[in-house]
Amino acid sequence: DVKVTQSSRYLVKRTGEKVFLECVQDMDHENMFWYRQDPGLGLRLIYFSYDVKMKEKGDIPEGYSVSREKKERFSLILESASTNQTSMYLCASGPSDTDTQYFGPGTRLTVL
Amino acid sequence: DAKTTQPPSMDCAEGRAANLPCNHSTISGNEYVYWYRQIHSQGPQYIIHGLKNNETNEMASLIITEDRKSSTLILPHATLRDTAVYYCIVRVGDAGGTSYGKLTFGQGTILTVHP
Numbered sequence: 001d002v003k004v005t006q007s008s009r010y011l012v013k014r015t016g017e018k019v020f021l022e023c024v025q026d027m028d029h030e031n032m033f034w035y036r037q038d039p040g041l042g043l044r045l046i047y048f049s050y051d052v053k054m055k056e057k058g059d060i061p062e063g064y065s066v067s068r069e070k071k072e073r074f075s076l077i078l079e080s081a082s083t084n085q086t087s088m089y090l091c092a093s094g095p096s097d098t099d100t101q102y103f104g105p106g107t108r109l110t111v112l
Numbered sequence: 113d114a115k116t117t118q119p120p121s122m123d124c125a126e127g128r129a130a131n132l133p134c135n136h137s138t139i140s141g142n143e144y145v146y147w148y149r150q151i152h153s154q155g156p157q158y159i160i161h162g163l164k165n166n167e168t169n170e171m172a173s174l175i176i177t178e179d180r181k182s183s184t185l186i187l188p189h190a191t192l193r194d195t196a197v198y199y200c201i202v203r204v205g206d207a208g209g210t211s212y213g214k215l216t217f218g219q220g221t222i223l224t225v226h227p
Contacts, residue, residue, distance in 0.1 A: 004155075043156070043217040090155050099146055099203045099215060103155030 003027070004104035006091050012110045019078040021107050023091030030096035032074035034058075034066065036087040037106075043090065049074055050096065081111045116200045121222040124194075130187040132221055134200030137181040144203050145176060147185045148217070149196040156199070156217070159185065190225045197222050 007022035025032065033048040035058075045058030047066040055066050063085060067075045074093075078085055088108050094101040117135040124130040136145065146161040160167055160174045162183075167174045173186040187194055199220040 042219060043215075045215075092155070098161075099144065099201075100158050100161065101148075101156075101215065102158060106153075106155050 004091060004093055004102050006089075006104040006107050008107050009105060010108050010110075012112065013078075013081050014112055015082060017081050017111075019081050019109065019111075021076040021078075021089055021091075021109070023074045023076070023093075023104055024072055025074075025093035025102070026072065027093065027095075027102070028071065029093040029102075030071075031094045031101075032068065033092040033094075033101065034064075034074065034076045035090045035092065036060070037090060038087050046076065081109075083111050085109065086111045116202055116218060118198070118200055118218070118221045120219065121224070124187075124190045124223060124225050126192060126225050126227050127189055130190040130194065130223055130225070132185040132187075132198050132200075132223060133182065134185070135182045136200070136202045139180050139202055145174065145183050146201045146203055146215070147172070147174065148199045148201065148215075149194075150199070150220075151193070151196040159198075190223075192225050192227065195223060195225045 004025045013019050031050050034046045035043045037043045044060050046060055046064050047055055047058050049055045049068040052068055052071050065077045088106050090106045091104040092101040144161050144163050147159040148156045150156040160169055160172050162174045162176055176183045197220040199217050201215055
């Protein structure tokens with residue numbers, strides 16, 4: 001079974017804090033993704049990576065950065081958290097040659 | 113990628129087949145149809161995908177019309193655990209390079225399975 005794990009299910013941070021969201025996959029997938037999901041807006045792609053140390057902006061990268069130092073791990077960083085970044089964050093991974101993606105359970109981040 | 117249209121909600125009785133339609137009338141020849149679902153408070157889950165031929169796996173069957181303008185996801189014996197939002201996504205299968213995986217999830221169909 002493909003397993004994608006995220007470091008926390010729930011997280012509460014204060015405005016201005018630096019936030020790290022970690023994602024680990026165990027299927028040796030080349031591609032990894034970070035989405036956020038908000039009511040009425042669906043899933044929106046923040047960043048993705050198709051190889052170690054490679055990253056590409058998704059549809060809403062502003063206010064976020066990412067790091068992929070190892071193939072199995074993809075981190076999302078909020079440099080200075082703001083209240084409008086309160087959301088459900090979903091990580092996914094997938095092989096390089098299809099659009100099959102496997103999602104983690106999500107992290108519900110609240111920024112106060 | 114082609115746009116998809118799905119009904120906002122559907123109901124199904126437990127144990128019966130759930131047939132979820134998707135319209136993708138602008139699909140082009142190299143675009144695949146993917147289905148995902150999202151159960152409440154969980155991440156989306158891949159179900160099945162296909163290009164032209166009908167596909168079946170342990171979760172569902174995918175029926176694609178001959179002109180490929182629409183498809184139906186079939187859950188043969190729906191259970192209460194199948195209550196979820198179901199997303200139909202059309203994607204170019206050979207875009208290559210960094211285009212893979214940039215899925216766009218629309219609003220989907222909320223399937224409610226009743227006892």
